[in-house]
Amino acid sequence: MKKVSIFSAFSIVLLMAVLCSTATAQDNVDIIVNPNNPVSTLTRMEVVQIFKGGKVSWDDGSKIVPVVQEAEVKGFFDLMDMSKRKFDKHWITVALSGGATPPKRVSGDAGAASYVARTKNGIGYVSSGASVSEVKVVKITD
Amino acid sequence: MGKEVTCLLVAAFLAVGLLVSIPAQALEVGLGGEDPVEINLYGYFASRYEKVWDEPGLEDGKTVEEDSPGEWDNPYVNLMGQSRIYDKYRVYFNLSAESAGDVEVRNIWGEYSHSEALNVRIGKMYRKFGIYNEILDAVPTYIGIEPPELFDNDHLILSRLTTVMAWGKRPFGDGTLNYSLSTDNGEGDKDDDTFPLQLDLHYKTGDDKYTIGFSGYHSMGETGSDVDVGDGSPESGVLPWMEEDEFWVAGGYCAANLGNWLFQAAYWHADHDATRDADSVATVINNAAPGLNQNQLDRFLIDPAGGITADNVDTNGDYEVNTWYVRAGYSFDTDYGEIVPYLQWDWYENEETIADKDYGGDNEAGAADDGEFTKGTVGVVYRPMPKLAVKLDASGHFYEFNGDDEWYPEVRLDISWIFGL
Numbered sequence: 266m267k268k269v270s271i272f273s274a275f276s277i278v279l280l281m282a283v284l285c286s287t288a289t290a291q292d293n294v295d296i297i298v299n300p301n302n303p304v305s306t307l308t309r310m311e312v313v314q315i316f317k318g319g320k321v322s323w324d325d326g327s328k329i330v331p332v333v334q335e336a337e338v339k340g341f342f343d344l345m346d347m348s349k350r351k352f353d354k355h356w357i358t359v360a361l362s363g364g365a366t367p368p369k370r371v372s373g374d375a376g377a378a379s380y381v382a383r384t385k386n387g388i389g390y391v392s393s394g395a396s397v398s399e400v401k402v403v404k405i406t407d
Numbered sequence: 408m409g410k411e412v413t414c415l416l417v418a419a420f421l422a423v424g425l426l427v428s429i430p431a432q433a434l435e436v437g438l439g440g441e442d443p444v445e446i447n448l449y450g451y452f453a454s455r456y457e458k459v460w461d462e463p464g465l466e467d468g469k470t471v472e473e474d475s476p477g478e479w480d481n482p483y484v485n486l487m488g489q490s491r492i493y494d495k496y497r498v499y500f501n502l503s504a505e506s507a508g509d510v511e512v513r514n515i516w517g518e519y520s521h522s523e524a525l526n527v528r529i530g531k532m533y534r535k536f537g538i539y540n541e542i543l544d545a546v547p548t549y550i551g552i553e554p555p556e557l558f559d560n561d562h563l564i565l566s567r568l569t570t571v572m573a574w575g576k577r578p579f580g581d582g583t584l585n586y587s588l589s590t591d592n593g594e595g596d597k598d599d600d601t602f603p604l605q606l607d608l609h610y611k612t613g614d615d616k617y618t619i620g621f622s623g624y625h626s627m628g629e630t631g632s633d634v635d636v637g638d639g640s641p642e643s644g645v646l647p648w649m650e651e652d653e654f655w656v657a658g659g660y661c662a663a664n665l666g667n668w669l670f671q672a673a674y675w676h677a678d679h680d681a682t683r684d685a686d687s688v689a690t691v692i693n694n695a696a697p698g699l700n701q702n703q704l705d706r707f708l709i710d711p712a713g714g715i716t717a718d719n720v721d722t723n724g725d726y727e728v729n730t731w732y733v734r735a736g737y738s739f740d741t742d743y744g745e746i747v748p749y750l751q752w753d754w755y756e757n758e759e760t761i762a763d764k765d766y767g768g769d770n771e772a773g774a775a776d777d778g779e780f781t782k783g784t785v786g787v788v789y790r791p792m793p794k795l796a797v798k799l800d801a802s803g804h805f806y807e808f809n810g811d812d813e814w815y816p817e818v819r820l821d822i823s824w825i826f827g828l
Binding site: 310313314317319320321322326327328346348350351353354356357358360361362363366367 | 445447449450451485487489491494499501514522523532533541542544545547548549581583611613614615738740744745790793794825828
């Protein structure tokens, strides 16, 4: 009986470890777009390029309008594979070199959702599971 | 005639784009959260200190060492602004005032964006050339204080500025292919018939980890210097004692961002098919300080033992310039800010230059017996916050001088604070 119990406990712990390891940055943040945007799926690389200013147009040629949150949302920077500090430094480099200016900053999930909902070509992010019925959450693939 | 046709074609292209795009975009005014016109002002203040010790010089034919007084540039400011007009148009300017003195308009241009694949920019802008030409004014953001030797103001291999540039990018495999083509007013073009062309082509992987590229420039004809003899260093890449010079510059570069590591490398070659102006060369030889070394006299004079007269000047001024650099830095992200120690190694050779900067030379390659020097630099950048950068580095300059291998040290400190971003 004791051996079965130990085996069960070990199996439960192992299962939990496996489940936790499959949790990705995407589980902590939702990428949102305007509900009229036909895009429903983006690759992680596309998301990175959009928020770093490398990809500036949707497929129909319209200009992408990214928005970021003032406070740090860890899941977003995990998705970007860079710290907030490096993200800010990247945009400072772009702006001081005559490139685009940094994305607009808004306050909190509600601010991001509100901005994207009223901006035809907008894209932003909110904490995973946030109540944001006015926007569309896109699926992120690797 | 070629330049006039080009300007007319570009102006016509922009006019058509404007007429086609504005009515459609005007319908979107008031829709969405995005303003049709957006204006941003930003820039940075900076202060720099430099000090050199034991720089070799000549006195009565013997090598002597001199310390230069520390130079403190305090402050200089760059003010930048850009305005986005609807989705398709952008205007940008970059004003610089060194030592709180005269204001220089470094950049001012307008851009029409047809798509990611095609953007056209007109005005005064830095050409896309290598890793650094566009970002050199963004001093707080990169490792190192001094630019790569290719863009050192004392010995610019080509002009940093251009007048018309078409650029774009296209997806290519997992990454992006970036390209640009530019032309300018052929600075120093005495006959107004050159049509310089410059191309940049580089590939970036999708994760921005790797960049590899090629840049090239051709004067597309004989041109002259943008400064007269005695008026300082040229910005056009053509030495002031040249009657005419047809030249090209080409090279490759690469960069890797691997975790917290940054690696960069580049190599550049310039080839000059040049004719010296005999009177100008005689003026340089008679007036440039501290005088020309024997290798330089052997190049400039038909008979080095003969008199310094225009008749004795060798007007064949063909020469080459070569330079390369490697840079490496590692970023430590700490609770107190970002700390980036870095190393740099630069090598440069220019067989035609002289030491006197007032006469168009430079006091590095021009001071060397063979026109060649290397420079090793070790430094650190400290950014307590992204908008504040403190850089400190030290270099050793190594070259052959007066028949011996010499070196001297230099220390630089740069503090810059960014505003508006």
